[in-house]
Amino acid sequence: MRILVTGATGFIGGAIAKELLHRRHNPIGLARSASSADALLDAGLDVHRGDITDPESVTSAVDEVDAVIHTAFNHDFSRYTASCREDGQLLNALARKLVGANKTLIAASATIVGRTGSPITEQNAASEQIPRSSSEAFLSYADDGVRTGVVRLPPTVHGDGDTAFIPALTALAREHGVSAYPGDGSNRWPAVHRDDAARLFCDAVEQGRHDARYHAVAETGIAFRTIAEAIGEGLGVPCERIPNDQAESHFGWLAMFAALDNPASSEWTQETTGWAPREMGLISNMRNVDYFNTPSL
Known part of the structure; x- marks a missing residue:
């Protein structure tokens, strides 16, 4: 599959791109700058120039790919709420573009979107009171035939880099x-190694479920x-x-x-996808x- 990966030069997105190449897919990395484009080319990826703050520049790639994995996020925590809102707007724009295309859109979310105190599960919907829940609103496009899914990441995704x-x-x-x-x-x-998280993103895009919430959680x-x-x-x-x-x-x-x-629990994710942390x-x-x-x- 030709798969657009946003954040492909990042810590998690880079591991996803590497795993996609290993699985013989054709990842296309989103690049905002010439230096990012060069890094993606050096890593063996094709390049689409665009910026997550300009949704049209990202959605313009959708017709040329079979699926999208979105991991890019503005990590300036001084404007965290605004970044979450912008992430939701981009994902909604991508999902609208995919209506009727029979394609898959997988996005990064976070385990912090749900309840605290007892393990959050994949069946727990995101709380609208939590800013990061904006990144899951696009799941409703499953009603329009888009194969939508989120991979919730723990506060700690660890590994080299x-x-x-x-x-x-x-x-x-x-x-x-x-x-x-x-x-x-x-x-x-909760915690997960980035290589384990990358494998789950790839499993999710290959399996292409509708309205799915996956937990990339190795340690509860x-x-x-x-x-x-x-x-x-x-x-x-x-x-x-x-x-x-x-x-x-x-x-x-x-x-x-x-x-x-x-x-956070990943019991449903592991039973449903066959994914397991290594x-x-x-x-x-x-x-x-x-x-x-x-x-x-």
Whole structure:
């Protein structure tokens, strides 16, 4: 299949593109700049020039492909709500373009779209009160024949080249000289290795279900304190509790994520698709990948 991949130069999208090539598909990477286009060509991908902030520039590729995998997202958390809204607008534009085409649209979402405290499952719809739920509104186009699906990603997608939450927490620990956790640190983060997540995206686009929610979850919930302890061990700094009312001053924009209790199940995903995680878990990966030897972010 010819498959348009947005975010193909990114941490997750790059792994998806590599896996698609391994499966003998023909991925076409979305490139905003000439340098991104060159990187995609060097990786063996065809290129479509466009920008996720300009939906028409992305939807113009739809007629030339058999499916779309959308992973690009603006990770400027100072405008997180606006980024979520824009992501939803792009996905709706793509889905409208696909009506009547008998093609598949798979998008990245997040396990944080649902309830907290007990494991979120694939049967739990996204809460409209959570900004990231905008990325799942397009699923309704399944009623118009579009094969729609989302792959919900945990807060921690880890592996070589990670630039997200674990490096951000590591940078904070290095800056403050302490690896901190809010409250008692019992709140849980699910996790997955990026290569396992990439395989699930590829399974989802190949299987082409309608209105499907998949969970790329290898570990249902790791206590945040355990993550903080691994960072402290890796940097050689103490791991300490901080009161909840001091979390924002310590964690900054990461405070709301550091306090998340977001366990998630992938039981339905594994039973339905045959997908199963193969790679090492988060804590082992943190000890075996260069999370601590060089400054993060």
